[in-house]
Amino acid sequence: MIDVPAENEQAAAPHGLRNCGGCEAPIAKAHGASLALLGVVTRVNRTEHTMLIRILDAETGKPVSAGFTNLRMGANHAWPRSAKWLMTNRILR
Numbered sequence: 001m002i003d004v005p006a007e008n009e010q011a012a013a014p015h016g017l018r019n020c021g022g023c024e025a026p027i028a029k030a031h032g033a034s035l036a037l038l039g040v041v042t043r044v045n046r047t048e049h050t051m052l053i054r055i056l057d058a059e060t061g062k063p064v065s066a067g068f069t070n071l072r073m074g075a076n077h078a079w080p081r082s083a084k085w086l087m088t089n090r091i092l093r
Contacts, residue, residue, distance in 0.1 A: 018038070025056040025061040026061070034058050035055055035058055036056045037055050038054045038056075039054075049082065050068070050069065050070045051068070051083060052066070052068045053068075053083070053086050053087070055091065066091075067086040067087075069082050069085060
């Protein structure tokens with residue numbers, strides 16, 4: 001985990017990390033990381049959400065692992081279950 005000041009993040013990805021086409025890899029590399037992990041939770045409605053987790057090699061920008069779920073798992077407090085499911089069943093396999 002790295003703590004990047006907000007102004008640096010905005011300069012690297014002015015439209016957000018989810019829309020920058022993999023720019024998290026060079027950001028991670030610049031901070032000495034070997035991998036870049038991006039997680040995106042999208043709230044569909046009050047009780048449903050989707051989740052994307054992507055891991056890139058910081059040196060090459062190539063995908064190491066990725067997972068997406070459109071599991072409808074309940075209220076806002078339920079999204080950690082999606083993260084656990086994705087990590088167990090897609091990312092760490």
